[in-house]
Amino acid sequence: MTTRIGVVTFPGSLDDSDARRAIRIAGGEPVALWHRDKDLHQVDAVVLPGGFSYGDYLRCGAIARFSPVMESVVEQAKAGMPVLGICNGFQVLCESHLLPGALTRNDHLHFVCRDQRLRVENDATAWTSDYARGQEITVPLKNGEGGYVADERTLDELEAEGRVVFRYLDVNPNGSRRDIAGITNEAGNVVGLMPHPEHAVEALTGPTTDGLGFFTSAVKKLVTS
């Protein structure tokens, strides 16, 4: 049986088709989910893709959070279903309070688009088990509001509990506190990050294939569970 991984399309999503392609290359079955449809169509996991959902009006991810599909995603995420939020998807997860903190405008105000080196700090989440702790990977990064912020207590908690999953190497591209590129929830099933692993799954189109591990991790985890 193949692992069914849903990818939500919001109005303004950009990277939903790349996310579906990454799932297919990783050996999973991608399932397109629609923002107005509460039905998750029996998927085993969900990816919230990058883009500018609802035009990023009000705040990035703020309106997407209240879409019908998110009611089901939040409910299932709390029950343990693996959920990955990439870029705008990370913003949606923070706005939904599935992950702590918030993403703010890049400290230098410029939109950034580069191949970004990251260190994997936690290889025990649903989306990172195919990596080794300390492994360095390079995937594209592209955002205007990617500065991760949270209060000091939350940041200390994330560090102490090993919930910082990815950290920026070489440069901090957006002013994120403590070079944080991605985090996970307490259970390790919900992961959010600003960089884009789904753009680094094929030598032809990506700088590396370092991003494939996100999707193979989820596919393997769900096959064995």
Added chain:
Amino acid sequence: MARVVVDVMLKPEILDPQGQAVQRALPRLGFEGISDVRQGKRFELEVEGPVDGDALARIQELAETFLANTVIEDFTVRVQEADGAERPVPAASHAASEGAAA
């Protein structure tokens, strides 16, 4: 009909690079003596019916859950009467109405 105004500002400890960019542009435009600028959002809500305690409690709730992200932002609510007079709504009235509802 009355208007309720919700102002949303980044918390003081959150960096506001947009405000900083505005502040840095001021001397170039000949405006001296402005040491800091913080940029925020203002929402004007036209309310149907009376702006009573219940209506204000609902507006406090929508401001807290939707208009502002209280992880990084603070908000204030005030009522603008038809004659232009303004009446601030203390944040405490929110807690009080919540208590009454519970």
